[in-house]
Amino acid sequence: MNQTIPEFAVVGHPNEGKSSVLSTLAEDDSVRISPMPGETRECQTFPVAIDGREIIRFTDTPGFQNPRKTLLWMQEYRGDDATLIRDFIAAHEDNPDFRDECRLLQPLLRGAGIIFVVDGSRPLRNVDKTEMEILRLTGCPRMAIINCKMEETGWLAQWQAEFRKHFNSIRIFNSCQATYRERIELLESLKSIDQDLQPVLDQVVTAFRRDWEGRNNQVVELLLAFLEEALGYTLRVPVKSGAEEAALESSLHKEYEQFLRRLERTCQERMRTLFKHNIFNLELPAQSILQEDLFSEKTWEFLGLSSSQLLMAGALSGAAVGAGIDVAAAGLSFGIFSTLGGIVGAATTALKGKEFLAGTRLLGMRLDAQQVQVGPVKNIQLLFVLLDRQLLFYSHIINWAHGRRDYNSGSSGEGALPAKIGYTGEWTRQDRGICEVFFRTLVQDDSLQKTRGREDMASLIHRALQDIS
Numbered sequence: 001m002n003q004t005i006p007e008f009a010v011v012g013h014p015n016e017g018k019s020s021v022l023s024t025l026a027e028d029d030s031v032r033i034s035p036m037p038g039e040t041r042e043c044q045t046f047p048v049a050i051d052g053r054e055i056i057r058f059t060d061t062p063g064f065q066n067p068r069k070t071l072l073w074m075q076e077y078r079g080d081d082a083t084l085i086r087d088f089i090a091a092h093e094d095n096p097d098f099r100d101e102c103r104l105l106q107p108l109l110r111g112a113g114i115i116f117v118v119d120g121s122r123p124l125r126n127v128d129k130t131e132m133e134i135l136r137l138t139g140c141p142r143m144a145i146i147n148c149k150m151e152e153t154g155w156l157a158q159w160q161a162e163f164r165k166h167f168n169s170i171r172i173f174n175s176c177q178a179t180y181r182e183r184i185e186l187l188e189s190l191k192s193i194d195q196d197l198q199p200v201l202d203q204v205v206t207a208f209r210r211d212w213e214g215r216n217n218q219v220v221e222l223l224l225a226f227l228e229e230a231l232g233y234t235l236r237v238p239v240k241s242g243a244e245e246a247a248l249e250s251s252l253h254k255e256y257e258q259f260l261r262r263l264e265r266t267c268q269e270r271m272r273t274l275f276k277h278n279i280f281n282l283e284l285p286a287q288s289i290l291q292e293d294l295f296s297e298k299t300w301e302f303l304g305l306s307s308s309q310l311l312m313a314g315a316l317s318g319a320a321v322g323a324g325i326d327v328a329a330a331g332l333s334f335g336i337f338s339t340l341g342g343i344v345g346a347a348t349t350a351l352k353g354k355e356f357l358a359g360t361r362l363l364g365m366r367l368d369a370q371q372v373q374v375g376p377v378k379n380i381q382l383l384f385v386l387l388d389r390q391l392l393f394y395s396h397i398i399n400w401a402h403g404r405r406d407y408n409s410g411s412s413g414e415g416a417l418p419a420k421i422g423y424t425g426e427w428t429r430q431d432r433g434i435c436e437v438f439f440r441t442l443v444q445d446d447s448l449q450k451t452r453g454r455e456d457m458a459s460l461i462h463r464a465l466q467d468i469s
């Protein structure tokens, strides 16, 4: 299959957001974006590959340098329309006054479509009309993108009215806020600028959708493995005679907390790579609960289930978990561990952050003369908190547009306090039941039950991801 790869040149006035739009559309954070106008002097092509195969490419161009004279030349041109661009470039190649025009028109010679970018938060000027007219005269398929750099929307109607005269399609697309869905919609609308492009762009859109689905599936696997590792943690250490129980317990819990923090970070890093955020450091919004340490009181107050939900969860699972542990806990056991079961289990599941942080109730603990074993986790609240934090991170990363480079510049983005604090607290009883079973089967040997528990958990997480994206 040797198909031509569709190419789009992103053109416009300097500093309107061309490179930002391209970066977001192509999910490529290596695109150079600069607050100084006129920094892009050469065209640069950014291929978008899915499964190692290039499916579309976008070309970043320098902004117009001398639009008025360019238009004048084109209007006086008496040659064949089909050779207009070639002749313009031939006539101006060595003229430094038209250097950028020669560069930016170059991709059109090889059949690239045009994506014209303007900042729609400012009024229309004559020079914009001039640039649009130049693009119309090229006869290439073209779309206009309104990228509002400011919140100002008062000028949009004016822009749209003018665009209708010059473009086959118009989209509002914010390079710093665009979501996955908006990217797909924009790609879909590129189809309407040229019938010939339709079949190949259909394939591109399908590939993008499938790729996104594939990433979500990978996130599901990532999260399941993360939960299994985090919640299934056990550690045995030898005890010296006369060792202080409390001190030992506390140091083992600290170790576990460190282990979890590392595990959480690794999982987030993997997600980040999956969504192609490679270069820039992601900043979490200042008000995000993710700014809080995993074991801070606030985290436990806000994430996961409410106390009453937990009480119910505990009542459901407490008996089973308690029974399982009691049988397993041969030898000496101490602390809450030995009394866990039934209603006691229910009550102890609903812990407040503070009690939890005291560290004594997170991990099961068993002590005999020679060794102590900690883990696996016996508090299901940890599952909900860990999952909530990962889902929040997921939501953050999929909505971080690649063209966005700084949280604090401008007023765009997640400025306001997010209404959503956690996700699992809103899940139905049935969904929580799935978590229960998954949690319980983690420490069981029944592989059939385990597989079922995992499968149900996988589809639950999958549904959650879809609701978020």
Ligand SMILES: Nc1nc2c(ncn2[C@@H]2O[C@H](COP(=O)(O)OP(=O)(O)O)[C@@H](O)[C@H]2O)c(=O)[nH]1
Pocket (backbone or CB within 6 Å): 012, 013, 014, 015, 016, 017, 018, 019, 020, 021, 032, 033, 034, 035, 036, 037, 038, 039, 040, 063, 147, 148, 149, 150, 174, 175, 176, 177, 405, 409, 410, 411, 412
């Ligand atoms: N706040 C905000 N800034 C933007 C937006 N688009 C671009 N910018 C900023 O505007 C400047 C110019 O953007 P750039 O993409 O390099 O423009 P280009 O010269 O047309 O390629 C950069 O500092 C961008 O970060 C936007 O939608 N919102």
Ligand SMILES: [Mg+2]
Pocket (backbone or CB within 6 Å): 018, 019, 020, 032, 033, 034, 040, 060, 061
């Ligand atoms: Mg640029």
